[in-house]
Amino acid sequence: DQQVKQNSPSLSVQEGRISILNCDYTNSMFDYFLWYKKYPAEGPTFLISISSIKDKNEDGRFTVFLNKSAKHLSLHIVPSQPGDSAVYFCAASRYGGATNKLIFGTGTLLAVQP
Amino acid sequence: KAGVTQTPRYLIKTRGQQVTLSCSPISGHRSVSWYQQTPGQGLQFLFEYFSETQRNKGNFPGRFSGRQFSNSRSEMNVSTLELGDSALYLCASSFGRGGLNTEAFFGQGTRLTVV
Numbered sequence: 001d002q003q004v005k006q007n008s009p010s011l012s013v014q015e016g017r018i019s020i021l022n023c024d025y026t027n028s029m030f031d032y033f034l035w036y037k038k039y040p041a042e043g044p045t046f047l048i049s050i051s052s053i054k055d056k057n058e059d060g061r062f063t064v065f066l067n068k069s070a071k072h073l074s075l076h077i078v079p080s081q082p083g084d085s086a087v088y089f090c091a092a093s094r095y096g097g098a099t100n101k102l103i104f105g106t107g108t109l110l111a112v113q114p
Numbered sequence: 115k116a117g118v119t120q121t122p123r124y125l126i127k128t129r130g131q132q133v134t135l136s137c138s139p140i141s142g143h144r145s146v147s148w149y150q151q152t153p154g155q156g157l158q159f160l161f162e163y164f165s166e167t168q169r170n171k172g173n174f175p176g177r178f179s180g181r182q183f184s185n186s187r188s189e190m191n192v193s194t195l196e197l198g199d200s201a202l203y204l205c206a207s208s209f210g211r212g213g214l215n216t217e218a219f220f221g222q223g224t225r226l227t228v229v
Contacts, residue, residue: 034217043118043204043220044157089157099170100145100208100218104157 003027004092006105014113019077021108023090026071030092034102035064035075038087047088048075080112116141118207118221126227132193135224139186139207146188147218148180151202160203163188195228202226 005024013019023033031052036044050057050064050073057064063076077084087109091102119138127133139146147170148160159172163182180190192199202225206218 036220041202041223041225043120043222046217046219049217091157099162100147100164100206101159101162101170101172102147102149102157102206102218103159104149106156 002106003030004090004103004105006088006090006108008108009106010109010111012111012113013080015082016079019075019080019084019110019112021075021077021088021090021110023073023075023105024071025073025092027092027103028071029094030103032093033064033066033073034091034093035062036089036091036104037084038089038107044089077110080110082112082114085110085112118205118219120203120205120221120224122224123222124225124227126229127195129195129197129228131195132191133195133226134189134191135203135205135226137188137190137205137207137221139188139205140219143207143209143219144186145208146182146186147206147208148188148190149204149206150174151204151223152200157204160190192226197228200226200228 034049035047038044048059048062050066066073087107089107090105121136145164147162149157151157162170166182177193182188202223204223205221208218
């Protein structure tokens, strides 16, 4: 049972344009969400997070939007740069739970074309 | 501030052998989690340790085990290796209890190949 889903395995965007990566979840107990960027053979790098009390969080070129009613979150990267090319994972957890366990989506490969 | 350190980076083992992987978390972090990444299954949660106690476990067979020491360093062990255990094993370090700071920071991983 895939509780966190990233339905687009890949996305191609022109440099300077906006990249929008999507993520859906099924478990209504999730209340904390994170995005990670990963290069091959390396560990994921934390990008940005959002708790369920917010619907938007910004950090530089990265903005995460959360729609709790739709159980959907998205990561916007503006402007996109070639160095952003990587696999992006969304992850979910229970912020108030006695665990730091993360449930990951299957990832979206972003390719930013120069 | 040093990041999460995993050793070794690469490992080749034979079926039936056992292996131990090591993880040193970020200084001050008390929670260590382990994940397995395979091409078909993505990142799957193995287990989490906090203050030397396992407080959560994923859906993996008993061949997979772990422990945490008083200095927060953690090891995971896989016994009776199978070909399907070939994967990138990732360790994640977090500050502490859920609800305080759940951003997890990952090490570079150990690439295990079972032949």
